[in-house]
Amino acid sequence: MNQKPSFTTSLKALLLGGALALTTTPSAKAVQSAPDTKESKSPDERTAKIREALKQGGSEAMASGPITAPDGAGLMWWRNAWGNGGGWHNWGNGWHNFRPGGWGNWHNI
Amino acid sequence: MTSSSPRADAASPGGHSCTQREEWLRLAVIQPSPFCNINCDYCYLPGRSETHRMSPETLRSVVSEIFRTDLVRDFITFVWHAGEPLAVPISWYEDALTLIRAEAPPELAILHSFQSNGMLINEAWCEFIKSHHISIGLSIDGPAAIHDAHRKTRQGKGTHEQAMRGARLLRQHGIDFHVIAVVSGESLDHADDIFDFFVGEGIHHFGFNVEEQEGIHTTSSLDGVPADRVAAFFRRIFERQKATGGKVRIREFDNALARIVADTDTVNDFIYENEQVRPFGILSVDWQGNFSTFSPEMLGVETADYGTFAFGSLRTGGLDQALQSETFLRVLQDTTAGVERCRAECGFFKLCGGGAPANKFFENGSFNSTETAYCRHVIQLPLSIVLDDLEADLLSKS
Numbered sequence: 001m002n003q004k005p006s007f008t009t010s011l012k013a014l015l016l017g018g019a020l021a022l023t024t025t026p027s028a029k030a031v032q033s034a035p036d037t038k039e040s041k042s043p044d045e046r047t048a049k050i051r052e053a054l055k056q057g058g059s060e061a062m063a064s065g066p067i068t069a070p071d072g073a074g075l076m077w078w079r080n081a082w083g084n085g086g087g088w089h090n091w092g093n094g095w096h097n098f099r100p101g102g103w104g105n106w107h108n109i
Numbered sequence: 110m111t112s113s114s115p116r117a118d119a120a121s122p123g124g125h126s127c128t129q130r131e132e133w134l135r136l137a138v139i140q141p142s143p144f145c146n147i148n149c150d151y152c153y154l155p156g157r158s159e160t161h162r163m164s165p166e167t168l169r170s171v172v173s174e175i176f177r178t179d180l181v182r183d184f185i186t187f188v189w190h191a192g193e194p195l196a197v198p199i200s201w202y203e204d205a206l207t208l209i210r211a212e213a214p215p216e217l218a219i220l221h222s223f224q225s226n227g228m229l230i231n232e233a234w235c236e237f238i239k240s241h242h243i244s245i246g247l248s249i250d251g252p253a254a255i256h257d258a259h260r261k262t263r264q265g266k267g268t269h270e271q272a273m274r275g276a277r278l279l280r281q282h283g284i285d286f287h288v289i290a291v292v293s294g295e296s297l298d299h300a301d302d303i304f305d306f307f308v309g310e311g312i313h314h315f316g317f318n319v320e321e322q323e324g325i326h327t328t329s330s331l332d333g334v335p336a337d338r339v340a341a342f343f344r345r346i347f348e349r350q351k352a353t354g355g356k357v358r359i360r361e362f363d364n365a366l367a368r369i370v371a372d373t374d375t376v377n378d379f380i381y382e383n384e385q386v387r388p389f390g391i392l393s394v395d396w397q398g399n400f401s402t403f404s405p406e407m408l409g410v411e412t413a414d415y416g417t418f419a420f421g422s423l424r425t426g427g428l429d430q431a432l433q434s435e436t437f438l439r440v441l442q443d444t445t446a447g448v449e450r451c452r453a454e455c456g457f458f459k460l461c462g463g464g465a466p467a468n469k470f471f472e473n474g475s476f477n478s479t480e481t482a483y484c485r486h487v488i489q490l491p492l493s494i495v496l497d498d499l500e501a502d503l504l505s506k507s
Contacts, residue, residue, distance in 0.1 A: 007429040008179050011388065014432070015381075020441050022380045022448055022463075042456045046496050047369050053503040054370055 134180035136384060138393045138405040139163070139171065140191035141201060147193070147226055148263045151291060151320050151329070154191055155409050158263075162197060163396040168205055171394050171423045172212045178428060180389055184218045191395070191408065195229040199237050206241060220244055224289065226260070227275030228268055235282040246287045247276055249312075251296065251303035258295045259330075273310070280311055287314040287360075292486075294320075294330035297338050300345035308357060316360030317346070319486040322471050331482070339486055347494050361491040368460045369495060383462030386448050388441055389428065398424030402431070403444060404467030412470075415439065440466075443476035450479045461488050 015021045145157040163171075175181060187209065189202070206221060213219060222244040238245055249272050250256040257267030279286050288307060290296070296303060307315055319339065320329045331339065343361070350357045381387035385404050393405040399419035401408040407418040420437040421430025431437040448463030455461070461484070466476050468483040 007427065007432070010429065010432050014441070015388070020438070020445050022386070022445055043492060043496065044456065044459055046500065047460065050369055050496065050499045050503060053499075 133182070133387070134175070134178075134185065134389055134392055136186050136188065136391045137175060138188045138190050138391060138408075139168075140393075140395045140408070141189055141194060141197040141205075142396055143192045143409070144196050145193040145226075146196050146228060146262075147260060147268050149260045151259050151293065153321075153406050157192060161396050162201070163398075165204060165208075167396070167398040167424050169208060169212075171398055171400075172209050174423050174427050175392065176212050176214065176217075180428075181217065183216070184220070186220045186222055188222045188224065190224050191393075191405070193226055193229070194223045195225050195234060199233060202237065202241075222246070224248065225275075226268065227272040227279075230275030230278050232278070235278055235284060238279075239282060239284055245279065245284065246289055247272065247279075248291070249273070249276065249288050249307075250290045250293070251299065252306045255293075255295050255299060255303065259291065259293055276310065276312070285314075286312075287316065288312050289316050289318055289360075292317050292319045292331075292339070292342065294334060297331075297334065297342050300342045301349065304346060304349045304357075308353070313356055314358045314360075317343075319482060321468060321481075321483060327471075329482070336485065340490055343486075343490050344494055347498070351498070361487060362495055365491040365495040368492065369499065380462075383448075383464075385465050385467075386444055386463040388437075389431075392428075394423060395419070398422050400428065400431075402437075403440065404465050406467040407470070440476060446477040447475070447479065450477065454479050455484070457484075457489050457492060460492055464488070 140163070142160065142162045143154065143156040144160045145152070145154070148157070175185075189197075209219065221241065223238070224246045225248070227247040227249065237243070248260070249269075250258075250260060253267060253269040256269040256272070260268045260272070262268060276286070276288075290303065290307075307313075320331050322329050322332075346359065347362055350359050350362060381390065384390040389402050391402060391405060393401045393408040395408055399408070399417075399422050401418045401420055409417075409419075411417045415436050418436070418440065420434045421428070444466045447466065447469055451461070451463045452458045464479070464481060465483050468481040469478045470476050472481045472483075473479075
């Protein structure tokens with residue numbers, strides 16, 4: 001099966017540390033230029049607050065109920081998506097529940 | 110196949126470890142034939158009147174190369190697409206699926222998938238789809254008036270009636286399927302009609318592709334449409350979905366939820382999580398064995414800047430041809446630069462990972478660019494809607 005490791009090795013070389021590699025360095029500019037959305041908070045800030053609330057018990061409400069979220073609101077409706085909702089390739093011509101928790105990037109499927 | 114994936118290192122130049130998802134190549138989009146039996150006016154595919162078919166020898170070379178590299182780990186999806194897949198005989202797929210299973214490592218999980226216009230579905234197809242556990246999605250835009258505005262035969266007739274006949278046949282056979290609806294200018298004022306139509310037909314899993322400028326489709330009926338009209342459409346769809354108590358699942362909102370509630374940001378977990386910016390995260394192969402990567406819409410397109418986006422031929426060689434391809438290296442360089450610009454300029458970057466290269470190229474004229482209509486409609490808008498909803502439910506009393 002690994003008769004051609006050279007392709008992967010060469011691809012790896014392209015993607016590691018060279019000019020063709022994506023970096024993982026956070027960008028201060030991204031935070032500065034984040035669009036004003038909800039109450040001028042960036043998507044990152046909003047997402048962080050949601051994740052924190054989920055850690056406080058919201059995730060149970062969302063995943064299985066009964067509803068125990070802080071405001072007792074209707075989170076249970078998400079339960080069918082919980083741990084499952086990202087299972088789509090993100091190319092949009094295919095919509096495949098290919099792996100719980102993962103998501104795809106092409107939208108034509 | 111069990112060692113030395115580029116991911117193991119590429120995931121972690123900044124010290125982040127790769128965790129659950131080890132696959133590098135997860136999606137192979139194979140074109141059995143470019144032919145399509147209908148002629149939708151928003152289609153991005155060139156050459157869809159041509160009736161060529163991939164030869165068994167070419168398919169064998171393609172499959173063999175996919176499994177010879179160690180890019181595939183535990184799972185791969187084969188999407189038979191880029192033409193109407195059901196216009197190719199069942200016997201062709203019987204041979205293809207047998208070949209793939211024979212060539213694949215025994216432990217590899219394989220999902221086969223069709224995205225079809227539904228018009229050719231008959232009893233035999235239903236039996237085949239069911240017996241091979243094939244995932245199938247139908248392209249239906251909603252009620253007849255909306256669907257038939259764009260999805261026409263070559264004689265200009267509507268295709269809705271035949272597509273729905275196929276959908277009902279699938280249901281009669283107990284085959285679960287999803288629907289992808291293109292949102293065009295005709296759709297925007299009819300969110301309720303579209304939602305009611307699908308639910309009334311027993312369709313509970315659907316997604317929306319917003320009409321885009323891609324491939325040979327260089328304009329969109331949404332060009333110049335105010336963003337708030339598109340937003341109103343999706344917000345209404347979300348309201349209706351929520352009112353079903355979760356019975357209806359909509360791809361864009363489920364995707365948004367998954368990104369928001371993930372343990373880590375997409376790009377922190379794996380900088381190449383976005384399949385469309387990961388070289389050879391998606392492999393696209395045309396009927397002749399020519400291959401491409403990044404966005405599948407790029408295959409078969411010829412441009413003044415780059416020439417063709419085919420980076421080699423699996424009929425005559427391996428994937429490593431790409432690494433000697435000046436075009437591939439230019440596209441990689443430009444795509445990478447575009448993703449870095451997304452990182453610097455877009456507040457949604459951590460939840461997205463860099464957009465869709467094909468949309469950037471066709472809409473902005475360069476891979477080295479940032480926001481597109483795809484970003485606004487398919488990434489940012491659903492994320493904003495779901496964030497609004499979660500904040501209302503989770504944070505309103507905290």
